[in-house]
Amino acid sequence: MTTLQLPTFDDVRAAAARLAGHAHRTPVLRSATADERWGASFFFKCENFQRMGAFKFRGAFNALSRFDDRQRKAGAIAFSSGNHAQAVALSARLLGMPALIVMPADAPAAKLAATRAYGAEVVLYDRFTEDREALTWQLATERGMTLIPPYDHPDVITGQGTAALELFEETGPLDRLYVCLGGGGLTSGSALAARALSPQCQVLGVEPEAGNDGQQSLRAGHIVTIPTPQTIADGAQTQHLGKYTFAVIQRDVADIQTVSDAQLVDAMRFFAERMKMVVEPTGCLAFAAACADATLPRGARVGIIVSGGNVDLGRYAALIAGA
């Protein structure tokens, strides 16, 4: 068994330098209402205001920035039906290289259109008859393109970590940092930043109840794989952590919590009504967990990563109109 070379905080710093002038430095918002209601001081790092609407731009742009000349010429390939697709497409366009995204033929038309609008070539596959990974590898080999996985890659992890880096630069040390957890790219990157900039800070990953593979993995001490979970948090429907993300999480994350879809909707409504922000279901995981966390000390200084805001408007309207 070979030892993994884990990414470090220096790599997060280097990623921040690559992203300067390309990624937005997103605002850290406060809410007096949230502070009063839940008895803490919340600092919301708003990655829903990031380019293409989610933190995913950071990791993709960082990874593509590190391509050598040969890689740049052939371009990047990714498979994703979510934010990672748009992140790779936009990053490739900004860096002047080709991008090919493998997406399911039945993906929402809006997501296909958005990915194409960023200039990427889209190859469709049939989710029921074709093997996505095999198809992607075949295309990558044929065209000499470099595959950028959505989370389990050191450059993706350290790119995602720049959001927490910026948060700590603005707030100083925090007592807790809640981060949504899908494949673990954002959580592990955030943990690297916290470990260096606020070593006393407890980093907590948050998953949907229906998809608690990360929580199971942390408790089992090895990566646990689950069936694709049913949850409105479509960005956290991953089946398992990656080897890099799991290793960092195992070392640097205090615990993994879960929240229900109903709690996500409550948080989404709070964000809309009180903070005037559109947040996608996955982006509500961190705050929903903090609100329900009985172990949160009164008056704690709490960082919340609001990860993204990409949600179909009609679906969003239905969710916030609610009961």
Place this chain on the structure above:
Amino acid sequence: MTTLQLPTFDDVRAAAARLAGHAHRTPVLRSATADERWGASFFFKCENFQRMGAFKFRGAFNALSRFDDRQRKAGAIAFSSGNHAQAVALSARLLGMPALIVMPADAPAAKLAATRAYGAEVVLYDRFTEDREALTWQLATERGMTLIPPYDHPDVITGQGTAALELFEETGPLDRLYVCLGGGGLTSGSALAARALSPQCQVLGVEPEAGNDGQQSLRAGHIVTIPTPQTIADGAQTQHLGKYTFAVIQRDVADIQTVSDAQLVDAMRFFAERMKMVVEPTGCLAFAAACADATLPRGARVGIIVSGGNVDLGRYAALIAGA
């Protein structure tokens, strides 16, 4: 006819000093999509993220901060069913003084509750049988309270002007600044800031088509009063400008434009879908006008004041779900 003593940019600077540490310094957001689609460089000053969800906090807090000891003891009184009510209520609470808000008995329950939640006493009146102004003056006299009008007051105007002051501090000179126009407090305050910090900048007020009393006034050269307009922009349903606001607008504002309710809904959807922000209909006026403005030079640097985000969630959901 006495000459009005108009507020100055020095007064805006003084207001900014009073607001420091009390009002949020709201972020200035960018949108690559908006820049591409409309061929300009937009800078969005996001007052929907201001305390109580709208710029109105700035003017109210500035006005109440200037009370002398006797005024503080008796407190502030206002009549409003909108953002000004909550702005005065919250400012009074923060400054430790009583507040009384006169509101229509049929105001939305959520607005009554929000105003009371900020600690204000609410007195209800019947819109069909009672005279709001007479009632308010009677209560003010009985209790020795100081009336804070929603817009036509130098301290309110200069407080509102601090949003544009912050915008120019962050962006430097701009070519255009679009501002929503109801009673003219925000527009005149913004014009004072632009005149001092970006003298070449054209300041444009924007009204709903159905309520173009400001446009009529500017063209007629005197204040024109109209019946209460029917528009979804409930913050711009004023019937006429004030004497202070009109005098500043006449001197410092280049023109007043109008937009339809349908254009407001389009802008609201753009803000939600592409910028992940909840913006109330009135808060969409400035951007809706800029998008439709055939006189906007290609590549212009354009400031947009996004004035607020206070809108009932159910109503908001219905508006963005749309056709």
